[in-house]
Amino acid sequence: MSAPLSQAAIFRPRSGLLARLIDWIIRHPRMFVFLMVLPITLWLGIVYIGALLALLLQSFFAIDEFSGVIVHEFTLKTYGELLRPYNLDIILRTVCMAGAVTLAAAVLAFPIAYFAARYAKGKWKALFYIGVMLPLWSSYLVKVYAWKLVLAKEGILNWVFAKLHLTWLLEAVLAIPVIGGNSLSVSYLGTFLVFLYIWLPYMIIPVQAALERVSQDLTEAAADLGATPRQSFRLVLFPLALPGVVAGSIFTFSLTLGDYIVPQIVGNSRLFIGQAVYTQQGTAGNIPLAAAFTVVPIVIMGIYLWGARKMGAFDAL
Structure with missing residues (x-):
């Protein structure tokens, strides 16, 4: 049977407008993909991006200091309030915490991901994924x-330090200015530990995926040329795995930057950006200032994503 006859036997034309339309869509893969993606694209565009644009618009309004009513006139006064020392401290505190969590997550995730990529095989790799997820x-x-219970003064962590006769060490750490406090549950150090635990899996998976793509022959070739293990790591392995680290940092940095629940439960009374948005929108009723605070992480992440794209991080997602 010739090719046209065989195709005719397989794709018999159907009667009816709807049937012909379906046949036409199936024969045009690009149109089929477009129609499949269209609903979620419309939802994302209308609900998510539309909400962000409305939020951005609100940030250019201001609230009347006497009446507490929002004045719907274009002004940059609300953004000027972000530069006040109290609000600027909130932004710097949040960015520093996000940066510290991201750096610590990368340091902890790399050896774990390396072991999974190089040595875990079969059921051990499946066990690794279960443990991470x-x-x-x-x-x-x-x-x-x-974690609030674990880090509390009467929690299990204090009990372990007491049993090991290391209470003096914990007290010395808590006595450190800025990061310390009465207990780990009301300190920046405790907030940092909880953030690190919660977002660490989002760093491990991209790094492990990037290391999977690095051929072991490259490190072996570097060793054959006389490179030490440290030189092989610094000059071969780490540069090739760096896009995975940057990809993981997108998750850890952005999620820490916008979180308001962890600092609300674990930590002291000083606010982070997420808490400031929640407070200004709810208790204070200052919607423009809450919107301006929301724009800050959007701008920061926009710059961060631009730099990550330049480093090829999206190739490791």
């Missing part, structure tokens, strides 16, 4: 409140 299966609030 298992914390993500439990409730976010349950994990945070569990």
Whole structure:
């Protein structure tokens, strides 16, 4: 049977406008993909991007200091309030915490991901994925409140330090200015530990995926040329895995930057950006200032994503 006859036998034309339209869509893969993506694109564009644009518009309004009513006139006064020392401290505190969590997550995730990429095989690799993903299966609030109990002055961590006769060490750490406090549960150090635990899986997976693509022959070739293990890591392995690290940092940095639940439960009374948005929108009723605070992480992440794209991070997602 010739090719045209065989195709005719397989794709018999159907009667009816709807049937012909379906046949035409199937024969044009690009149109088929476009129609499949169109609903979610419309939803994203109308609901998500539309909400962001409305929020951005609100940030150019201001609130009347006497009446508390929003004045719907274009002004940059609200953005000027972000430069006040109190609000600027909130922004710097949040960015520093996000940067510290991201850096620590990268340091911890790299050896774990390297072991999984190089040595874990078969059931051990499956066990690795289960171990990494298992914390993500439990409730976010349950994990945070569990850490609140662990880090409390009467918690299990203090009990372990007491049993090891290392209470003096914990007290010395808590006595450090800025990061310390009465206990880990009301300190920046405790907030940092909880952030690190919650977002660490989002760093491990991209780094492991990037290391999987690095051929072991490259490190072996570097060793054959006389490179030490440290030189092989610094000059071969780490540069090739760096896009995965940057990709993971997108998750850890952005999620820490916008989180308001962890600092609300674990930490002292000083606000982060997420808490400032929640407070200004709810308790204070200052919607323009809340919107301006929301624009800050959007701008920061926009710059961060631009730099990550330049480093090829999206290739490791």
